Amino acid sequence: MSDFQKVESILIVGGGSAGWITANLLNARLNDGSGPPVKITLVEAPDIPVIGVGEATVPSIRRTMNIMGVSEKDLMRATDATFKSLIRFKDWNLGEEFDHPFDRRERPDTDAAILSWLQNQQAGNAFAQDFSILSNTAERMLAPKAVEWADYQSPFPYAYHLDAVKLAAMLTEFGAARGIQHRLAKIVEVKENERGDIATLTDEEGREYAADLYIDCTGFAARLASKTSPDEIDYSNNLLCDSAVTMNVSYEAWRPDHILPYTTAHALGHGWVWDINLQGRRGMGYVYSSSHIDRKDAEVEFRKFEGPHTEGIEAGHIRFKTYKRVNAWTGNCISIGLSDGFVEPLESTGLYMMQFAAQRLAEDLRPNRRFSNAMSAHFNQLMRTLYEEIIGYVTLHYVTSNRRDTGFWRDATDFDRVPRHLENLMEIWKTRPVTDTDLLIHHRLFSLESYEYLLFGMSYFQGEVPKGPASNFSLKPALEKCYARLPKHENWLAQSLR
Ligand SMILES: Cc1cc2nc3c(=O)[nH]c(=O)nc-3n(C[C@H](O)[C@H](O)[C@H](O)COP(=O)(O)OP(=O)(O)OC[C@H]3O[C@@H](n4cnc5c(N)ncnc54)[C@H](O)[C@@H]3O)c2cc1C
Incomplete structure (x- = not known):
């Protein structure tokens, strides 16, 4: 008996880079006249901020933006790239x-x-x-x-190099203008049916949401996937860093000789510092191991490395885990972005992984607007191999x-x-x-x-x-x-x- 399930509607939860890249890619690939339209809705919590880092990309971003129909100059202008x-x-x-x-x-x-x-x-x-x-x-x-x-x-x-917050904002506007439904709401409950698939989601106001396919882009919270696919692979023995202290250094505070056309990854005593030159500022962060240096001393080491002009610049602190969900796709729920896993940003792979996942998903869904267990099993294997x-x-x-x-x-x-x-x-x-x-x-x-x-x-x-x-x-x-x-x-x- 066939295990195919039809896809007429997709609900994406989360409005960070993962949510908006996935929504726009699926919209471009599935609502291009190649078959029946698929209703795409994105729900994001107004009071849970996006992680807001993720400024260095790899070349596949060009293909992704091209498929979506974003012009290169619009992208670069909108994201300070x-x-x-x-x-x-x-x-x-x-x-x-x-x-x-x-x-x-x-x-x-x-x-x-x-x-x-x-x-x-x-x-x-x-x-x-x-x-x-x-x-x-x-x-x-x-x-x-x-x-x-x-x-x-x-x-x-x-x-x-681009401003990740501006990227999400640009893709929000771009997607809304192309028919993606956008809702501001915090999902608080995931109801499953007897097969263990998601039946409905409920927000804080008690409103219910239902779709044929759910995509969890809620970041490290993994609000849906932690229920539908809780098993994780822990990679903290391979990579020791689990924290970052970040800073935006304006060109008024310190002007480099050139806006560098490359990312710098400078190793320090307990990790390494990224230095990313945007059009209007530098984005920097010290990725370190909290087992080897505490948050306060890491910030001191980072400021000393960058110089006295960092005085008065506010630093942000982020904790992360190096992990991968064993199965990104279980039943009718797929996790993409930080909800599926994370590897420290040394090779700028975060945005790449979500583009890869969304494109792969579009390839599976596009021909017949339906999915099967074989598709999810293969997708899971691909994503695990990519992480490895x-x-x-x-x-x-x-x-x-x-x-x-x-x-x-x-x-x-x-x-x-x-x-x-x-x-x-x-x-x-x-x-x-x-x-x-x-x-x-x-x-x-x-x-x-x-x-x-x-x-x-x-x-x-x-x-x-x-x-x-x-x-x-x-x-x-x-x-x-x-x-x-x-x-x-x-x-x-x-x-x-x-
Ligand atoms: C220190 C650091 C540096 C990084 N640097 C790079 C880099 O240089 N290059 C790169 O490619 N990647 C990088 N990344 C990875 C990149 O930041 C992320 O992969 C990317 O931002 C995707 O995040 P996300 O959309 O999965 O999650 P988030 O940005 O955390 O977004 C989560 C979204 O889910 C919503 N949400 C959460 N809970 C709920 C709920 N219950 N109901 C409704 N909505 C909800 C939030 O409101 C938010 O919109 C870095 C990550 C870290 C931690």
Whole structure:
């Protein structure tokens, strides 16, 4: 007997980035004339604030916004956005830095060049500078695209830094204008039917809401999913950080020489600091382990690192957990965003995971406006694999470090932190360079190049370099073309967003 259930209405609870990205993506994909319309309603509690961080993205954000029908310039104007070409990691090995850019190297042309590069291995960032165009253009403060190039188009993969609160506000207006029903109400009760599916939701005023499919985007509260799918995987043994102290530093308080087209992730004594340059301010946060430093001392360490201009700037404090719901989708309820899980923001994966989940869901629902147990089981497997991959990749930043200067670094670099699926690979990568087939088991948010930038950037590979053919590869000719074509980041912003 078929277990298909029809979807004529979807109720999303929560109006943060997860809620509004999911609502707008589903609306764009399901209400495009490709089948019967689906009624999409978003309910959010007026008195529960959104988490309000989440300012660095990865390149898939461009595709998501394009599918929704948001123009690039509208997005950038509305969210105070700037370009992001890479993440620059500082002091993950003390005194060194390396880049994780978004571009891939020319394969297989550069394979031989990598071997000869490894023969003369230098510490830190030299690898990205020799193989990544974006690492070089970002160093010169160039935008990843010319002013006249079309929305979201460039030969280089790029992303944005943006104001997360403004993003949710923009998507609220955008969605409401395109037929998404928006209700301000706090859900206080979840009623289930005899099958364990959600039957109705009730708000504080006693109003009831019913739909064919429910999406929990209520953040860490997981108001629906904590009832329908309570089991969680705890990743706190892999990643020790569980807190952040945040600050917005206006350009009046401190003006950097440039609005950087990259995110900086600077390792400190008990975690690391993100520095994100928007058009009008810097967004900063110190992600730390509360088992190693208390909240007050973390704020002191953060202010000392940033400088005396932070005096008088208010700091925010956030606690988080590193976890994943075992089943994101149970019955007629799916959790997306922080309600499904969270990995510290070192590789800016939060917004990516919710886009991935919402797009995947749209792919399942679009052909027939119905869902099945096979769809939910596959979705759950995909989301777990994605989390495993991200947890593994983020953990590598710590366990490859040679820092042992504080209790935090001694604990965070312990081999016990390595997730099981990477244990053997970590042994292997010490003795030979990472290869594409090493990474086949996972979903592949992170490409071979991502692992190369990290492992070679952290000088993790110490083995004998396999002999290869001679190579005379050089980025120089490509770079010369880019330098002639790409404008300064700040000039692009000034000219294009006027
Ligand atoms: C310190 C930190 C830094 C981060 N940095 C990045 C980054 O650089 N890049 C990135 O991609 N991601 C980042 N993230 C992740 C990102 O912030 C989140 O993934 C994103 O904001 C999604 O949040 P959300 O919408 O799931 O939850 P929230 O923003 O918490 O929104 C929850 C919503 O649910 C509503 N709600 C709650 N309970 C109820 C109820 N009972 N009834 C009705 N409504 C309810 C609230 O009103 C709110 O609208 C970061 C996260 C943290 C903690």
